[in-house]
Amino acid sequence: MILFPAIDIVGGKAVRLYKGDYDQMTVYSDNPAEIALDFKRCGAGYIHIVDLEGARDGGTPNLETVLAIKKQSGLFCEIGGGIRSMEVVDRYLNAGIDRVILGTAAISDEAFLKKAIEKYGARVAVGADIREGFIAVKGWLERSQVTVDEFFEKMQNLGVETIICTDINRDGAMKGTNLDLYRTMSRRYRVNITASGGVSSMEDIAALKSMELYGAIIGKAYYTGAIDLREAVKAVQ
Numbered sequence: 001m002i003l004f005p006a007i008d009i010v011g012g013k014a015v016r017l018y019k020g021d022y023d024q025m026t027v028y029s030d031n032p033a034e035i036a037l038d039f040k041r042c043g044a045g046y047i048h049i050v051d052l053e054g055a056r057d058g059g060t061p062n063l064e065t066v067l068a069i070k071k072q073s074g075l076f077c078e079i080g081g082g083i084r085s086m087e088v089v090d091r092y093l094n095a096g097i098d099r100v101i102l103g104t105a106a107i108s109d110e111a112f113l114k115k116a117i118e119k120y121g122a123r124v125a126v127g128a129d130i131r132e133g134f135i136a137v138k139g140w141l142e143r144s145q146v147t148v149d150e151f152f153e154k155m156q157n158l159g160v161e162t163i164i165c166t167d168i169n170r171d172g173a174m175k176g177t178n179l180d181l182y183r184t185m186s187r188r189y190r191v192n193i194t195a196s197g198g199v200s201s202m203e204d205i206a207a208l209k210s211m212e213l214y215g216a217i218i219g220k221a222y223y224t225g226a227i228d229l230r231e232a233v234k235a236v237q
Contacts, residue, residue, distance in 0.1 A: 001208060001236045002215040004048035004078070004194065005039045005222050005229055007032045007069060009062045015052070016220045020129075020136075020168050022056065028223045032065055036073035042229040046076045048164075048196075048217050054082025055103065060091060067095055080127050080164070084109070089116050093123055101164055103127040104137040106155065107144055117159050125162035125194075126155050130181070136168060148181075152189045162214065163189075166196040177204045177216075186211055200226050202235060209236050 007014050010025065014032040018024035029035050036047055049069060053061040059082055060066075070077045079092055080101030092100050099122075106113050106126045116124045128151055129136045135146045155163060165185060167178040177198040186193050192214035199205065200221040208216045216236075221227040 001205075001213055002046055002194075003044060003205075003229075003233055003236055004046045004215055004217045005042075005044050006048040006050065006196075006217050006219040007035055008050045008052050008219070009065055010052045012062060012065045016223060017052065022052070026223075033068045033072040036069045036075065039229065040073050040075055043233040044075065044229060046078070046215075047073065048194075049077055049079045049081075051079065051081035055080070056082075058082045058084050060088055063091070063095075066092075066097065070096055078125065084112070086112065086115060086119075089120065089124070093120060099123050099125055099162075101125045101127045103129060106160075107135060107137055107146055107151070110158075113160075114158060122161045124160070125164060126160045127164045127166065128152065128155075129166045129168055131168045148185075149188075152185060152191070156189050156191055160191060162192040162194065164194045164196050164217070166217075167198065169197075176200055177208065179204075179207050179211075182208060182213060183211055186213055202227065202232065205232055205235055 013027050014029040014035050015025050015027050051062045076098045078099035079097050083100050083102050084105040089100050130148055131143050135144045135151050137144050182195045194215035195208050195213055196217040199216050199218055218227055222229055
């Protein structure tokens with residue numbers, strides 16, 4: 001299982017939100033690239049980046065910061081947040097980012113999703129952000145009418161290889177991850193699933209690894225010290 005320590009960005013700073021609430025934000029660093037270098041020192045090979053301003057407003061408001069993370073760490077970097085046009089997909093991937101994650105656009109613009117997959121294949125992943133059994137959109141601010149199963153079925157049929165699956169109610173809450181959700185989804189669908197939201201202990205990591213999931217994202221637990229990233233990386237190797 002691949003571990004993806006996460007950097008969420010607002011205004012060029014590394015932050016964490018509580019359950020996706022922009023009013024409940026903690027700033028952890030003014031220099032996200034420094035955090036990426038610590039990930040590297042801990043043995044991580046991958047980084048999950050979210051441009052939270054991009055997620056809310058669209059575009060690439062933190063492009064400079066994202067590219068600094070990639071350049072200074074040299075690690076595999078995937079980015080989500082506000083990727084709603086081919087222009088933005090091209091901008092990130094041509095600049096050396098390894099994978100983009102489509103969220104809102106995967107639901108609202110199927111033609112765009114198809115075009116992105118046609119052009120870039122496995123370098124395009126999709127985010128399934130889940131609130132009470134439905135997919136949330138626009139930086140988690142709105143709940144769509146699309147159920148989790150409808151979404152997974154459709155993405156699989158369209159040729160999406162990787163889905164980052166987040167239970168919003170667990171995100172940043174440090175109350176453990178939704179093991180039942182990942183167990184069900186990994187049995188039901190033939191896509192790579194990355195677990196996200198509430199991965200807050202070594203027990204969570206061991207349980208997800210035992211399901212043979214593709215990946216798991218470590219967010220707040222890294223920043224609070226609840227998970228020692230060096231130990232976690234060793235545990236999944």
